[in-house]
Amino acid sequence: MEEVDVLVVGAGPAGCTAARRLAMDSHSVLVAEEHDRVGHPVQCAGLVSQRVLDLAGSDGFVQGSVQGATVFGPASAQVTFRAAGARAFVIDRAGLDRHLADRAARAGARFSVDSKFDRLAGWEDEAPVSELVHADGTRTKVRARIVIGADGVTSAVARAFRLRRPVEILPAFEAEFPSEGGDDQEVEVYLGRSIAPGLFGWSIPDHDGGARVGVAASADGTSARTYFERLVSRIERVRGRRLRNPTSFIVSGIPVGSVPRTSAEGVLLVGDAAAQVKPLSGGGIYTGMRCAEIAAEVAHEALLAGDFSANVLARYDASWKGELGGEFEKAQYLRRLFVRLTDRELDAVVDSLDRAELKGTIVAFGDIDFPSGVARALLAQSPSLVRLFPKALGALWGSRRDQLPDLDPGPRRQAR
Ligand SMILES: Cc1cc2nc3c(=O)[nH]c(=O)nc-3n(C[C@H](O)[C@H](O)[C@H](O)COP(=O)(O)OP(=O)(O)OC[C@H]3O[C@@H](n4cnc5c(N)ncnc54)[C@H](O)[C@@H]3O)c2cc1C
Structure with missing residues (x-):
């Protein structure tokens, strides 16, 4: 032994x-x-923050950076955020x-x-x-x-x-599409109950002319592969790109919720x-x-x-x-709100973010490792956002406002 x-x-x-x-x-x-x-x-999918490069003590595996994202609502709404410099890194995982x-x-x-x-x-x-x-x-x-x-x-x-x-493991499905021809400076995020209930679909440029396209969704009896196929059709329709000859399929799961x-x-x-x-x-x-x-x-x-x-x-x-733990708790709370949104409400949220001052807040405070800070800043800046999903809030909030975790970003969470 x-x-x-x-x-x-x-x-x-x-x-x-x-x-x-x-x-x-x-x-x-x-x-x-x-x-x-x-x-x-x-x-x-290999999208990480600067913190990962710092912890790894190297950037030798970085394939490129991205400066922003476009979020697509379930119907027609979409919003693009773009920073002046790199905001996340695409890596060779x-x-x-x-x-x-x-x-x-x-x-x-x-x-x-x-x-x-x-x-x-x-x-x-x-x-x-x-x-x-x-x-x-x-x-x-x-x-x-x-x-x-x-x-x-x-x-x-x-x-x-x-x-x-x-408690929850989200089934995920991803494939790499070579020569796909999207914008290599932005990540695309696709929302909607028919594509990805419970999370979202994504397209991440691989900085070699291709993209990693995938989806993770709540386990609800529909396979992650079905959601993935719907996502591919949606990207082709919305972006006018042809996603052909996928390689490197990934079938896996993402654990959410604390143990x-x-x-x-x-x-x-x-x-x-x-x-x-x-x-x-x-x-x-x-x-x-x-x-x-x-x-x-x-x-x-x-x-x-x-x-x-x-x-x-x-x-x-x-x-x-x-x-x-504090960030996880706040993010869990926000996710519980998010999963209750109908497609119509999701579209309304995406639409309402398409305002210069809110996009400015997202660019200033957006942090892929600590997203509750920007969520709190947006809610404080635009109470109309809160009003967009009263059912979801009502279901969670009940009559006790103090059940809402403190979403204060705090000094350590200020814009990086
Ligand atoms: C489709 C998809 C896309 C993702 N995209 C991103 C992203 O863009 N950015 C991000 O930050 N995270 C992403 N994630 C999550 C990320 O991949 C994981 O959080 C991360 O890999 C966790 O690292 P880990 O070391 O805990 O586990 P893993 O990376 O899963 O490593 C576990 C290791 O243990 C080995 N192993 C398993 N069982 C045994 C056993 N019984 N005995 C010995 N060895 C074993 C496995 O072979 C593996 O090497 C994604 C996940 C999925 C499914």
Whole structure:
């Protein structure tokens, strides 16, 4: 049986970030990845903020930047926002994962590909013993003082340690269209119940002449592929572009909604495994990497103290929720409002944003990692926006206005 300080399950952005931090603190770290190479298959549109580049310490995987977005309502409404400079980055997602894995390996973490966490085989000397299964069917046992579950939305680690799963997983479907010919400085967002109830459809330029077109929607019996096909028809109709010969299909899920606990005795969950995903966009790279850093700090302290009890590791829950929980809560609230909007109301909202002063606010305060700040600024600036969806507000708000979370952007959330 192999013995390590930390077993990280999953070599995505969250797992590699935690592995590097712990290896830098001289702990023995093994990263088990079920696939035969890091970064594949890609299950992501690859749109990130500057914060991801900062956390990764590189921009070597950036393919281009975007300056703005056009949002299309379900019928005819549309609104375009454009900043003077780069507002988000389109990345080679496999390249990001490889870069993070290289960095973790250089810090001393060992990687074992073709190694899938299968089950928790038991406990020895109060440390969890994990069983990994390899591509050739052989099995290895690893005794680690802490297991970090960074194994994505279907997290086998969370299930093995009996940690509750997110209430909602949005089915997602995406394809890459080469030579597609859209504007490479803008992201397109498509709203509507027939295309993407519960979230939205997107078209993101890949800066190689093509686009990543995808959709994530509430699970309601209609397949994500059906929603995707409707989205493609809609883009062709609205934009007059021909989307042909798709490549690189992605079928996956996006966890939304918090889970009660992301730690227990001997285990921490990070990234999608912990549902650390922005509820309004489904993006989880920045939040997963940041929470992985926090997890590594808590794991480091626990290793120094030799105490891996649930109480000690619960500091992780408190710490990441202290930093990001407020934003998640506000964004959840806004999403609950959003999913109640009818197509007519969605169109009215998009229409009402098409005013110079509101577009100016979006450009000034828009932040893809902390969107509640701009939402609050818009609501404060334009009470008519609130009046546009009285049913949705009424359903959520009830008669108690104090149930509305404080959407104050706060000093740290001011425009970047
Ligand atoms: C269609 C789509 C588009 C998206 N677009 C964006 C975007 O533009 N921007 C953004 O920020 N986010 C986006 N996301 C979300 C983003 O991809 C995730 O939040 C992010 O990948 C989470 O990182 P992670 O490290 O937690 O998990 P993952 O990246 O899912 O990595 C988990 C790793 O664990 C491995 N693994 C799984 N099970 C096991 C096991 N049992 N044993 C060993 N290894 C295992 C997997 O192979 C994988 O390598 C998108 C998601 C989808 C589905």
